[in-house]
Amino acid sequence: MSAKLGILAGGGRLPSQLIKLCEETNREVFLVAFKGQTDPETATDVDHMWTRLGAAGKILKKLKDEQVKELVMVGPVKRPSMAELRPDWRALQFFAKIGAKSLGDDGLLRSVISAVEDEGFLFRGVDDLLSDLLATEGIYGSIGPNEQAYEDIKRGVEVAKAMGRVDVGQSVVIQQGLVLGVEAIEGTDALLSRCGELKRGGEGGVLVKLKKPEQERRADLPTIGVETLKSAFNAGLKGIAIEAGGALVVDRDALVNMADKHGLFVIGINPTDYE
Structure with a gap:
């Protein structure tokens, strides 16, 4: 037992x-x-x-x-x-x-x-x-990133890794190559709310969430769920990229259904592919 x-x-x-x-x-x-x-x-x-x-x-x-x-x-x-x-x-x-x-x-x-x-x-x-909550690599649902989104993901990986090395945060929002915001003590939802007020015209941005390079895996792994997706949609983003094997996805089926409904992508990535 x-x-x-x-x-x-x-x-x-x-x-x-x-x-x-x-x-x-x-x-x-x-x-x-x-x-x-x-x-x-x-x-x-x-x-x-x-x-x-x-x-x-x-x-x-x-x-x-x-x-x-x-x-x-x-x-x-x-x-x-x-x-x-x-x-x-x-x-x-x-x-x-x-x-x-x-x-x-x-x-x-x-x-x-x-x-x-x-x-x-x-x-x-x-x-x-709860091993089934670990993010898997690939596109969730029926919507994937376009070329600009992939470029924003690449930029987001670069910024998130730099933040993680100094133990600051796990999330960053990138729009058309511009850093709209980085996560500190406020948390992801507050970050997205702030970035919604800063977004530029044209294609929406991307939320990138990675574990820190020296992340203590037994606590505070980056996590997304339905509420994260709602906040991303309200902020005018077009998608979310999370680290496969290094982040948690809560209520995956509900998340995918909502992403498809609202026209957002969710993708699990290997950060080394974007270096």
């Missing part, structure tokens, strides 16, 4: 999908729901606790009391300020170990995972547990 799984739940539908899989496979699960992050419906009909992000001591004690052996981070988490985080003494000890070198999102997550594993837990990647 698989070890009891602790789910550290961010927003979106992924936590619920993982809970459903655990139910179908008779795997014991315990949910850690974060105030202001986790969808309240996620915690329905599952053993759980509600807490704030900074309550590390309380979280670790509860996970050990529940005899959780493996942990997974699932769903996006809005990075709070230190004032919003209000770290307890245990969290402050983590930050002391992490140091200033881990100020980027990926460095921070990697350090947190290492510190938690020192407590005796094993961290798993969501793609280990």
Whole structure:
């Protein structure tokens, strides 16, 4: 029998999908729901606790009391300020170990995972547990990029890789070779909203999402879903390119149906093909 799984739940539908899989496979699960992050419906009909992000001591004690052996981070988490985080003494000890070198999102997550594993837990990647969510290479649906879109994807790969090397973000929007916007702390939906106001005339732009070169795969893999596609459509984009094998696609069938309906393409790419 698989070890009891602790789910550290961010927003979106992924936590619920993982809970459903655990139910179908008779795997014991315990949910850690974060105030202001986790969808309240996620915690329905599952053993759980509600807490704030900074309550590390309380979280670790509860996970050990529940005899959780493996942990997974699932769903996006809005990075709070230190004032919003209000770290307890245990969290402050983590930050002391992490140091200033881990100020980027990926460095921070990697350090947190290492510190938690020192407590005796094993961290798993969501793609280990929900492998069918990994993006595959090729065109999704019936619409593909045209020549200009391929050029924008190539430019987007170049910019996204440069951003990833300095641990800034995973997404960039390119229109006709112009960088309309890059993702920082605001997240993809806010990036797309901002780029909608900056778009130029002519063909719409392309959202390119890649994992960072040194990405901690067990947390924060780039993800798209129906809401991402809606935001891309509202921003006047003509498509989305994601890294095959390095990004997650939520509700693939619904995503493809909506993309075809609205005339957008979605494509899984190998970034090395665009260098």
